[in-house]
Amino acid sequence: KQKSEMDVFGIALKYLSGETIPSTTNKKQKQDFANFLQSAKALREMFAKRFGGENSARAVLEKGLTTLEKQKHNDDNANKVESTTTTTDPRSLPPRLALLAHRIRNALNRQNNKSTFQMAFVGSSATAGYGNDFSQSYPLVLQDIMREPFQHLGISFKVTNAAMNGLSSFPFGWCMEHFIGTQVDVLSWDFGAVLDSTLEAFMRQVATAFPKRRPMMMFRDSPDAHQRRNIIQKYVDAYVLTDSLLVHTNTPINAFTDVKEKHLPLGFQGWEDFGAPHGAPGKDDGQNLSVKQHELTAWLIAMDLLSAMELLVADMLDESLNLIEEETVYQHHLAPDLPPPFSKAAQKKEKKDWNTMLFGFPAQSSIQCRTSFEPRMGDDGDLTDIIVSGTVGDEVDLLLPKGPMYYKSGWIMDLDKDEKQQRKRLQQWDYLGFKDVKKALYGVPSSGPLQLFLPVPIKATSEGKDYNEGSVEDRSAKFHFQSVIVCESNVPRLPESCKIQSDATFTIGGVKVLKVQTIDSDIVSSFGKKLCTLLEVPDDAQLTTQAEMMLPKKEAETGRSLKQSTGESSSQLGLPVEIEVTSRSIHWAKGPCSVAHVLWESIA
Secondary structure, rough: OOOHOOOOOHHHHHHHOOOOOOOOOHHHHHHHHHHHHHHHHHHHHHHHHHOOHHHHHHHHHHHHHEEEOOOOOOOOOOHHOOOOOOOOOOOOOOHHHHHEEEEEHHOOOOOOOEEEEEEEEEHHHHHHOOOHHHHHHHHHHHHHHHHHHHHHHHOEEEEEEEEOOOOOOOHHHHOHHHHHHHOOOOOEEOOOOOOOOHHHHHHHHHHHHOOOOOOOOEEEEOOOHHHHHHHHHHHHHHOOOEEEEEOOOOHHHHHHHHOOOOHHHHOOOOOOOOOOOOOOOOOOOOOOOOOHHHHHHHHHHHHHHHHHHHHHHHHHHHHHOOOOOOHHHHHOOOOOOOOOOOOHHHOOOOOOOOOOHEEEEEEEEEEEEEEEOOOOOOOEEEEHHEEOOOOOOOOOOOOOOHHHHOOOOEEEEOHHOOOOOOHHHHHOOOHHHHOOOEEEEEEEEEHEEEEEEEEHHHHOOOOOOOHHHHHHHHHHHHHHHHEEEEOOOOOOOOOOOOHHHHHHEEOOOOOOOOOOEEOOOOOOOOOEOOOOEEEEEOOOEEEEEHHOOOHHHHHHHHOOOHHHHHHOOOOEEEEEEEEEEOOOOOOOOOEEEEEOOOEEEEEE
16 A cells, blocks of 8 residues: 555645645746646546556556665665655655656756756667567657656656667677766666676676766566566665666566456557567567557556656645755765675686676776667767778678678678678668667678777876877886777677687787687677677787878778778877688688677776
8 A cells, every 4th residue: 555655646646636836936837837737647547548447557557666675774874775865754755766756856957958867778679679660669658658748847858779689788788878878867777588697797887887877777577587686686785776666567467367358458458469560570589579568668667757757846846845855865875886796607706807897896997898789879989980990891781792802802891691681671661760780890811900999098198298208108008908808799600600719810009919718608698609709918018009000001092091090189099909810711601700899998
């Protein structure tokens, strides 16, 4: 009963049923408040009608949403959660909803008139909406539902659906800022049935990627996924995450298993029907969501958001309620450092060179990423920005076949055979709105070397000095770089396909890399294949400049200017990296080597 009192219906009844707009409010504010209240009422009624009336709809909310709150507190932290919210009845107001309400309020106070509340969704084909039109994916359905009530409060509601077909949590997790941006209020994770250690690594990456203002977390998962749920709970209890929300898509319909189709609430009728045209891919995946499943997921999240907005409006209309405390009180109590990992896979005694990259433990590190996957946000993070030479056919249509003529001239940006086939099937329907493209650079022995330039952050080099005037330490790669990681595209491969760690040679800073390791972890794998190779920076590797890497003759041959190749000043220091396929068994038609993501671990 106490839980249902704090759903979208209970909050409206408790705090808004007799609410009047203060006479001191100006005319525009009065109209905005009135419009919001009307819009919120209409959404509650639509939700109730869709799912069998108010009582049934409230049961759907109770079955479909689970909040993970802090369960244990030590003496040092015991008073912290208590101080996060101040309410007329502290026991009845969930801290997570109060914090969410304050996040929404903060959107009103942002500078430069950018009053925007941002949600980002990451995941694979289910979240992307495959089997349907992209516009039918639950993140975009949510945006359509909630755009109007946010507008009435003067806030732009922005949703980013960064999910991709066949995507894995890593190496995506290392590059996520290039896909979702850095100003995220709520981040939703939905990668399906992954290991608890994979989820743990992703949460830890979120904590390190957003050190100043961590997004609130939401997870679409089964209520029976106890190991993953326990891991989330541990990070909530350890003050790494704020109280978090679990969304269960298939649980609410279980109460209607004995009800005939025609008697089901409208929101459950046609429960397994997909929205894409006949012949479109994604319907027989087994993991993807139907139209009604996307819609239910969107409505569950929408009603949770609307609950927080109702609290905010009630607080704004009657300040004596004092429903929402300052967010900074809560935020500052999040742990600044990560605890040791909890999952068994992360607790293995043997030390792995990639532990810091995956778990940020024993020490957090700064990871830079460049990726060829799309869509990215803005111009940052593009793999082509660090290419100096060695590629051809940059303007060739990705769907066109690429034969030996291309591969003999250099590395070619292309799609895997299966990926290309799927996009060709989607092409007749204008790709159904999907924008995700898992392209990568592909090469064989005849392609020659691929030369990359990994820029050193300006602040890490000698300020005000010319390169030739810098100290020895400035030019030593080990002074700035700890390791480099090269990741292949996560697509199905044949047994005879390239294994880049053994079929290619790597040169860093002018020195051949002798220590080349496959990151032997299921966290960084896809379709049973380990995706990433860890390269140790040789002790005598040296930094250089772009001008030294590409001489005028070379520039004339490639047709790429220095600025086009790197996007940086030609005098900036950086780490030269060269990748060349050397195994003669690698053939362009049987699985060439691929490079989709390049990461480097900087030394703080």
